[in-house]
Amino acid sequence: MSIMGTRVIRTEDPRLLTAGGVYVDDVRTPELNAAARLTFVRSPVAHARITGIDASEALSEPGVVAVLTVADMDDLAPPPPSSGEWDGSPAPLGGPWAEPLLAIDTVRFVGEPVAVVITDNRYQGEDAADLVAVDYEPLPVVLGPAAAVADEILLFPAAGTNVAIANPVPTDDAPFDACDVVVEQDIVNQRVACLPMEGRATAASLENGKLTVWASSQNAQVSRFILAGALGMAPDQIRVVVPDVGGGFGAKIGVDRDTITIAWAARKLGRALRWAETRSENLVAMTQGRAQLQHIKIGGSRDGRILAYRIDVIQDAGAYQRIGGLLPFLTCLMAPGVYDIPDVQAGFRQAVTNTTPIGAYRGAGRPEATAAIERALDLFAAEIGMDPAEVRRRNFIAPDKFPFQTKTGAMYDTGRYAEALDKALAVAGYDQLREEQRRRRASGDPRQLGIGVSSYVEITAPDPDAGETAKIEVTDNGSATVYTGSSAHGQGHHTAWAMLVQDELGIPMDQITVIHGDTDLIPAGVGTYGSRSLQLGGSAVHKAALEVKDEARHHAATMLEAAEADVVLDTSTGLWQVRGDPDTALSWAQVAGHSSGGSLIADVSFVQERPTFPFGTHVSVVEVDTETGQVKMLRHVTVDDAGTVLNPVLTEGQRHGGIAQGAAQALLEEVLYDADGNPLTSTLADYAAVSAPDLPSFELADSQTPTDLNPLGVKGIGEAGTIGSTPAIQNAVVDAVSHLGVRHIDMPATPQRVWTAITEARKASNQ
């Protein structure tokens, strides 16, 4: 029986549970035995000119090895000339927007690295960093995307504007003029912290001209590419090792300026260095997510048909342009969601502000698209007085229209949107919930019930042509080793890849080792982001397994003196046989031993023709205390269809985590600044990270609509939970108080915000 689709518990767990993982700060290797600690001196002000740096007092402290600033970076070539225009890639913008490694003469956000202090131990580093005297001459600050686009204060005067990338929304009003009903709304998709439990961490060592960098990253090979470019080294002079990684969520794609600076400092000083950021550093200096201001306009007929939709996005980039215009680009690409809307207009501007740079965070542009269209659907439904689930059903792209080309240029592969909705509503008991809501409304219960629906589609493996690599080696002891270019940080790659190999080769999982994240062993690879691992990395493993099998068949045929066509592999036993002759049997060890090198190797890459588009529906049930504004999640029901499921244990885990991060944004989390650009949420005592009592257990329903774009039939599942859950919960909160006249509440729906919305709606209805 095939192992595919069965509930296999993880091979990773016993080590993590009994000995703990080996994260960067846990690495104990001879090269790092004498490693010094590196501590950053970071800007305490949001925008200022640096007029002087005096390290003399710090240098006189015990244990201080060095204090380095940008003036010491004379061994680095200046950045290549660039127009500063966005080329469509997720690379940082250059030219006037270029971000230095350490501040040159200006700081642009609280937390920006200004200098590094090298000490023998960690406590000395914290002491000495405080003693580096930096003179700041404050500059006026730009906060919020709306202020940024006004261009009254410029972060980069040489650029002449704060708007780094503009892809203006078309403003054709004719389709809206033809509608019975048009609704408009400003929506804030607030800035949130990515918050992997392990912050960023780096160690670096230079030995015999080769630089080894241990990094908490989502992709070793991309990290090496970035480091080589920044340090002016050939890629083969650098080895990047990605050990266990304590969560990434998009914020650890590649490496950022902090890690490059550490690698540079280790090379400069010829001394191994270690750094693991504190949470207070993490909450100001790791990239953050979302941060969009959206204006939406939706129009349609009174019978529930949506005819036109417009979204105008202002993306807050933070102080520096880390990943081009990728986030608002994806928001615009996915703007129409699951709906067949005749006219869609989407555009964006991306502007810099004196805040922490924005980057990818679980969903990266797609949750923002879904939040906007799903809020728009509910606003439209409320306006025409129709059940929001019914409005969705009337506008879905029909299942017979796939592959479906959207008005914004996406090619959806497969989808059964109405089925997902119906299933989610059935599991939730939607009609009974509406009945309970009516009862509470009629009785004037202070605790009102809200039911929120969100139907979503998202794009996974958005860069399918980049592909992924896999190498499988079966040796003459019968075991297999898988080298993957994909990169695990909690998803369960090691279990999943071993399942794929066992299924194809019949080698038992406990005889299969999976290796990731070492550029000496795996020079080519792309890594993990955009929910790409299984469909690209898993398909590559599958492809490599097939190639190994072909080679093995050739050897087995020779050994058995049979035609290749007559030699078969029994995957239940892992034995090669001549068809119909059970007495002939060769083990993998025997077959591998027959090859000249004593092992069978396949080294492949898998490229997918197009991205895939998972979909589903989430139903959120909340209780809102109308006297205090407190929201309590009662239930969360989801149908998430990401094609064929390899291992339900792993996909459910991805869905659970995704739902929780969506709930976190909908109800709790927001990165805040005061009027001077000082972060107000720079510790976990201040940032409202979601915790266990905030959440219910989740109710997951199964749905599998395979894609034909890869041999496994799979799509990505890493981000779907977040994309679906966020607007479902937000819609549920608004729904709970919609009978009081409330139409919209921005996220996070904190008690204060909900109470204020209720109070204002009551005031308006009394006037």
Add this chain to the structure above:
Amino acid sequence: MKVDLTVNGKEITADVEDRMLLVHFLRDVADLTATNVGCDTTSCGACTVLLDGESVKSCTVLAAQASGHEVTTVEGLASDGTMHPVQQAFHEQHGLQCGFCTPGMVMAIVSLLKENPHPNEEQVRTGLEGNLCRCTGYHNIVRAALAASEVSS
């Protein structure tokens, strides 16, 4: 200053800075790296260990305060190669993904079940308020805690 701790049944004596935190003693002196540091405000619980059998956040205890006391970390939980029921439950219920919060989470649940051997879901969730996980949405961690409480009954 000189400190003398019993960690996972083994006595460790060392000369440390007065201000050394217990978590850094465990990681850097005792070389037990399973216990992680996830914040600097006693909020996340990644560093949770048992001090004389009760859970503490080892980022908020000085090594000096633990001198003369017994500390148990997740490395000291399994016996003779058999996982503790809480560890086993985490494995079976997929209660961990990246694994970074896991040692602290496991120790917090060991302590929670000692205080309340048969909690309901709400009691488990409330009991874990001081332990953050970013991967699992807590769903399977709660399942693991409840499953472990069944085993210990």
